[in-house]
Amino acid sequence: MRENDHSVKGTGLILGIESSCDETAAAVVRAGDEALSNIVASQMNLHANYGGVVPELASREHLRNVVPVVRAAMERAGVSFEDLDAIAVTEGPGLAGALLVGITYAKALSFGAGKPLIGVNHLEGHIHAVLMEARQHGGVQMELPLLALVVSGGHTHLYLAEQQAEGAWRYRNVGRTVDDAAGEAYDKVAKLLGLGYPGGPWIDVLARRGDPLAVPFRFGPIKTRTDRQESSIEGKAAIGNSAGRTNFDFSFSGIKTAVLRYIETHGMREAVEARRRALAEHPEWDPHSEEAVALCDRQTLDLIASFQHAVVGNLLRQSFAAAEAFGARGIVVSGGVAANSELRRRFQAEADKRGLPVAFPSLALSTDNAAMIAAAAWPKFMAREFADETLGATPQLRLGAV
Secondary structure (H helix, E strand, O other), rough: OOOOOOOOOOOOEEEEEEEEOEEEEEEEEEOOEEEEEEEEEEEEHHOOOOOOOOOOOOOHHHHEEEEEHHHHHHHHOOHHHHHOEEEEEEEOOOHHHHHHHHHHHHHHHHHHHOEEEEEEEEEHHHHHHHHHHHOOOOOOOOOOOOEEEEEEOOOEEEEEEEEOOOOEEEEEEEEEEEOOOOHHHHHHHHHHOOOOOOOHHHHHHHOOOOOOOOOOOOOOOOOHHHHHHHOEEEEOOOOOOOOOOOOOOOOOOHHHHHHHHHHHHHOOOOHHHHHEEEEHHOOOOOOOOOOHOOOOOOOOOOOHHHHHHHHHHHHHHHHHHHHHHHOOOOEEEOHHHOHHHHHHHHHHHHHHHHOOOOOOHHHHHHOOOOHHHHHHHHHHHHOOOEOOOOOOOOOOOOEEEE
16 A cells, blocks of 8 residues: 555554454554553453353454544543554454454544554564563663564464564564463463463462472473474473474463363362352452462462463473574563563573573553554554555464464
């Protein structure tokens, strides 16, 4: 799409819209660095009743929320649509119906305001949330190339990220989960233990009260994605296989099954059901409340701590091994699981030991938001990578080359 098809004010202001899952979000960001507003309408309480996101309900809530959320973001930023240089929206990956709500509204705004439309990959947005804050707050300077770990309820990916001469970013996917994402494993294990949804905050808080070495979880071998029939390699470390390739993939379904077997073989089922009933009767209890903690005996707390210790250790080993293998000069950790306190502590300690910069998003920008979408759109705006009227939802959209 040609630049002269639109009115470009030169303000650097981009309105971002995010609706890939269960948060309806809108934000105004200036030049990819300064977030003037960042409004999020969460559906967490709605989906907590079902123990996970229900796609049909998510789409319905996005329809209700998108207009008032965008209006609130514009008002908070103190700008009008005329002031904008572009409108950005998540095109994928995500839930098809949820994505369509944001895309349809963004296309209508783009047409009505005469502003260019920019489609953004949700995963790229998570990476740029960290980069935006690093620039905005004068944090650790990240030299290229970067190794980015995007870890959430739906994704666990490793990307080698570099910026091209024209300003656009390019990514190479060097690792991914072959089954459950890390955040998904947190939610499923929390459910197995009768804890609340989402499971991440519950496990993060309760793990601090247990022994992380009580249950010796192990990560088994993962076969290379290029040839599943060849020799497998250890998932807990990046080691070359018989064909000389290197594997940085993840797998979290096994540890979820190991937790289930532990519960069954150690007679914990009755306690789990009692905990589930108590929390259902008291939805106001959270993992910080003494009432909720009292529902967990020592065996349960040790199991929680051991699960988290193993998962974080696996993420750490694969990430730093990939960074070393590809000569990354810094590591960026983003996504919902990046809010986990043990993950931040252990990644920072390992980075300090290696003399390698590492950066995390603020807690507000760890989960899905629109500031990250507007920030990721800025390099695309500068490179004039605009979408046209055919932009649609791409639920399985990938980022970068494999």
